[in-house]
Amino acid sequence: MNGSRFCSQMLVSVCLVALLDCPALAHGGQQPGDSTVELQSGHLEFNVIQETTEARFRAELHNAGTQALVLNLGAMLGNGRKQYANSIHLLLISAHGKQLHLELLEPPTINGRVDPMVMPLPPGATFTLLIDLRNYIAPREKVWDLALDAGDYTLTAEYKGVGVSQASSNLDMKGIALMPYWIGEIDSPALRFTLTQKVGGRQQ
Numbered sequence: 001m002n003g004s005r006f007c008s009q010m011l012v013s014v015c016l017v018a019l020l021d022c023p024a025l026a027h028g029g030q031q032p033g034d035s036t037v038e039l040q041s042g043h044l045e046f047n048v049i050q051e052t053t054e055a056r057f058r059a060e061l062h063n064a065g066t067q068a069l070v071l072n073l074g075a076m077l078g079n080g081r082k083q084y085a086n087s088i089h090l091l092l093i094s095a096h097g098k099q100l101h102l103e104l105l106e107p108p109t110i111n112g113r114v115d116p117m118v119m120p121l122p123p124g125a126t127f128t129l130l131i132d133l134r135n136y137i138a139p140r141e142k143v144w145d146l147a148l149d150a151g152d153y154t155l156t157a158e159y160k161g162v163g164v165s166q167a168s169s170n171l172d173m174k175g176i177a178l179m180p181y182w183i184g185e186i187d188s189p190a191l192r193f194t195l196t197q198k199v200g201g202r203q204q
Contacts, residue, residue, distance in 0.1 A: 044069065046188040048157045055133035055148060055199040059088055059157045059188065062126040069121040070179045072162055076115045077107060083117050085129050087160050090136065095152040100143060102136040116164045118176065134200045147201030157188040
């Protein structure tokens with residue numbers, strides 16, 4: 001009896017070690033066939049650059065590594081006719097310290113097909129997103145009509161990279177879940193800028 005009990009305990013221990021070593025479980029329960037998790041923040045660079053004095057900027061994601069990256073930037077509607085990089089979030093801070101966590105005003109209510117906005121990024125390539133703060137709202141602060149007074153501000157952008165699962169992909173696009181998406185979060189350096197006039201707000 002003691003020998004059988006010892007063998008049973010050894011078998012349980014071996015099974016537990018095998019489960020802990022399983023990559024799918026180590027990354028939060030990914031399903032077979034889903035994309036592999038890639039934590040490569042050292043290869044991805046993120047910057048925000050001011051375009052004009054009227055709250056227009058560009059956010060640049062640059063692959064500074066030697067391996068190709070795949071980014072899931074958000075969502076596409078209408079078979080790609082409408083594209084929303086809503087995986088990029090903004091933090092705006094006024095000279096008085098007021099913070100606004102900005103999100104895209106769109107997309108509107110979604111009734112039809114949705115596809116992930118997938119962007120391949122070869123080594124040395126840069127993805128550029130044009131940003132106009134008038135197209136953003138701040139749901140966390142309950143600001144639905146962004147109006148910015150003239151003055152000094154600080155802007156930081158954050159990209160949250162996530163994979164695409166088999167369950168969330170459309171039936172004719174299941175293979176998209178196999179791509180090695182860049183997974184993680186990366187912030188741009190804070191950009192200080194000045195608005196020379198009031199921007200946004202509904203016209204009376």
